[in-house]
Amino acid sequence: MSGEIKHEWPLFEVFVRAKRGLNHVHVGSLRAADHEMALHHARDLYTRRNEGVSIWVVRSDDVVASGPDEKDAFFAPSGDKVYRHPTYYAIPDSVPHI
Amino acid sequence: MSDQLVGATGERVFTATIEKDQRIEPRDWMPDAYRKTMIRQIAQHAHSEIIGMQPEGAWITRAPSLRRKAILLAKVQDEAGHGLYLYSAAETLGADRGDLTRRLIEGRQKYSSIFNYPTLTFADVGVIGWLVDGAAICNQVPLCRSSYGPYARAMIRICKEESFHQRQGYELLMTMMRGTEGQREMVQDAVNRWWWPSLMMFGPPDTESPNTAQSMAWKIKRHTNDELRQRFVDMSVPQAEALGVTLPDPDLRWNGVREHYDFGEIDWSELKRVISGDGPMNAERIAHRRRADEEGAWVRDAAAAHAAKKRRDGGAVDAPEDVRGPAAETMAEKRHGGVAHSAGGERHGGAVFSAGEEREGA
Numbered sequence: 001m002s003g004e005i006k007h008e009w010p011l012f013e014v015f016v017r018a019k020r021g022l023n024h025v026h027v028g029s030l031r032a033a034d035h036e037m038a039l040h041h042a043r044d045l046y047t048r049r050n051e052g053v054s055i056w057v058v059r060s061d062d063v064v065a066s067g068p069d070e071k072d073a074f075f076a077p078s079g080d081k082v083y084r085h086p087t088y089y090a091i092p093d094s095v096p097h098i
Numbered sequence: 099m100s101d102q103l104v105g106a107t108g109e110r111v112f113t114a115t116i117e118k119d120q121r122i123e124p125r126d127w128m129p130d131a132y133r134k135t136m137i138r139q140i141a142q143h144a145h146s147e148i149i150g151m152q153p154e155g156a157w158i159t160r161a162p163s164l165r166r167k168a169i170l171l172a173k174v175q176d177e178a179g180h181g182l183y184l185y186s187a188a189e190t191l192g193a194d195r196g197d198l199t200r201r202l203i204e205g206r207q208k209y210s211s212i213f214n215y216p217t218l219t220f221a222d223v224g225v226i227g228w229l230v231d232g233a234a235i236c237n238q239v240p241l242c243r244s245s246y247g248p249y250a251r252a253m254i255r256i257c258k259e260e261s262f263h264q265r266q267g268y269e270l271l272m273t274m275m276r277g278t279e280g281q282r283e284m285v286q287d288a289v290n291r292w293w294w295p296s297l298m299m300f301g302p303p304d305t306e307s308p309n310t311a312q313s314m315a316w317k318i319k320r321h322t323n324d325e326l327r328q329r330f331v332d333m334s335v336p337q338a339e340a341l342g343v344t345l346p347d348p349d350l351r352w353n354g355v356r357e358h359y360d361f362g363e364i365d366w367s368e369l370k371r372v373i374s375g376d377g378p379m380n381a382e383r384i385a386h387r388r389r390a391d392e393e394g395a396w397v398r399d400a401a402a403a404h405a406a407k408k409r410r411d412g413g414a415v416d417a418p419e420d421v422r423g424p425a426a427e428t429m430a431e432k433r434h435g436g437v438a439h440s441a442g443g444e445r446h447g448g449a450v451f452s453a454g455e456e457r458e459g460a
Contacts, residue, residue, distance in 0.1 A: 008402040010190065029186045030251070031195060033401035034408065045179050048172075049259075068111075068126050 011060040012038040014045075016052035024056050033055075116317055121247035123148065124190040132316055136246050136311070137193045138207070144184035145202045145209035149383050151177045153217040154226060162220060168267050170223065176263065180256045187248040203388045211369060212299050214377030221274055221281075221288035227267015227294040227342075228290075229334065235260050236330045237300065239319035268337070275342050280341075289338070290346045297361075298369040300327040306366075331359050 009031040015024035029045045032038035037094040047055065066074050083087050091098055108127025121338060122128055155174045161167035176420040185195045201207040212230055217223065238260065239251040301307060301323040313319040321329075331350075338345050349362035371377065 008406075009398065028183060029189065030182065033099070033398075034405035037401060037405075044175075046180055048179065067127070068123070082285075 009033050013044075013063060014038075014042040015056040015061045015062050016046055017054040017097075018051060019053055024054065027051075029060060035059075049061070102220050114120075118243055119317070121250060122245050123247045130329075132207055132318075133191055133310075135313065135316070136249065136312060136320065137188055137191050139313075140184050140188040140191075140246075141201070142208050142210075144181045144188060144198065145185060145207060146213065147177050147181035147417070149209045149213045149223070149387060152383055153213055153215070153230055153379075153384055153416045156225055157220060160220070164219075169213055172228070173263055173266065176259050177446070181253055182253075183252040184249075187246075187252045190248045193247075199387075199391060203384060203386065203391060205375065208373065210299060211372040211417065212295050212375065213383060214372050214379045215260075215291070215295055216379050218291075219284045219288060220285040222287070222292070224267045224270035224274065225288040225292045227263050227265075228271055228337070229292050230299070231260055231263040231267060232334065232337075233296045233299045233330050236326050240326075243317075243320060245317040245325070260358070263460050268341070271341055273342075285341075289343045291343050293347070294364065295372075297327055297364055299370075300330065300368065302369070303364075327357075331361050335359050442446065 011029050012032055012035075013029050014027050016027050028040050030045055032039060036056055039055055042055045043055055046052070058083045062084050078084075109129065112122065112132075115126070122132075151174050154170060154177075158167060158170050158174065161170050161322055162284055187197060189195055198207065202209065212233075217226070219370065223313045225426065230291070235257065238257050242250055242257055243249045244253065270284050274285050304310060306326045307323055310319065310322055335345065347362045349360060351360055353360045372380070375381075409421065
């Protein structure tokens with residue numbers, strides 16, 4: 001081999017909007033030298049069959065994520081607030097459109 | 099918490115997740131052996147897609163019509179894409195893309211035995227689509243429910259695209275079968291050469307597949323090698339009849355008791371030989387991959403140098419603002435300086451497949 005495989009192309013996360021009116025959704029990752037190349041590669045890799053009308057690429061390093069270990073501390077507080085849901089409130093059936 | 103305690107809790111959550119038929123995600127705790135098995139399987143699968151570009155890629159310049167050339171280009175580009183989806187999944191486990199390619203080139207990781215056979219005529223392109231991609235679909239559809247989330251999601255994308263691969267192959271063969279006697283002979287000859295290697299794609303028999311039990315317990319695999327092989331045979335026989343070719347197995351016949359086709363003994367010594375590097379095309383496949391890697395190195399270096407220079411020159415466009423604003427959809431047209439980030443870090447392998455290389459491989 002001529003030499004070591006170089007390690008300078010960073011990882012990007014790719015998000016695709018499937019069509020107007022929908023959110024961008026994460027579809028995977030890829031390697032590219034910069035954002036512009038990442039967009040082009042994302043176009044070639046993730047939208048070969050009209051899967052999207054818009055693409056975001058984000059440096060993987062820039063993504064901050066909650067960890068699975070924090071699940072309870074992070075998400076449990078929303079579990080005991082049943083009054084945030086419409087079904088918590090008893091309304092007589094005779095009342096229309098509510 | 100001690101590491102031991104974290105491990106014990108982690109293992110409980112891991113086992114419960116698998117039992118509930120839910121997916122394991124990248125940042126979850128997982129046993130080292132699970133991680134290792136997943137990396138090995140995904141890497142081997144990715145390598146197969148990338149090496150798999152070669153047998154058919156060899157026919158792009160010699161396709162008999164513009165229609166067939168366009169189809170073949172699209173198909174081989176898909177194989178590159180499949181390889182990249184899979185390397186991307188492997189990277190979520192802490193594997194490094196550049197390192198995986200190095201392991202492939204140095205013969206330390208394997209790829210599917212099937213790609214070590216030559217494509218002698220254009221009928222081989224059709225038979226690869228019909229039988230080889232057909233066998234791959236049999237293998238891959240259950241993997242869409244594999245327990246590792248990123249792998250399962252990659253497989254869903256891949257399976258959607260494989261269906262085109264199989265149908266274009268079968269259609270190509272139907273066209274040839276409607277042609278001249280010589281064309282029909284080419285199809286039969288290709289079927290004769292590819293049938294048995296296709297059956298070998300499912301791996302060794304269950305009795306000699308030591309990893310199967312663990313992989314099934316972890317729900318990485320959903321069916322054994324022999325189950326999938328039988329499913330493939332049962333699917334293929336009526337397709338061969340419709341096409342008007344014979345499958346080269348005198349023992350192939352319907353078994354009314356089993357309600358499956360019986361088939362002859364596979365030459366396992368051939369599979370062993372091909373897997374261990376002694377197939378007809380092993381050396382050439384790896385040499386080609388190595389050459390593509392080496393000859394693409396300057397392109398990767400140049401792109402990295404260009405990106406570094408743009409960062410130094412302090413390109414003015416601020417990416418986050420772009421994403422927030424309506425201009426996001428025209429990002430590609432703008433010059434991007436971006437923020438200077440260190441290219442170090444554990445997840446930063448070299449991107450091995452530049453756009454140029456994909457074109458070259460195709």
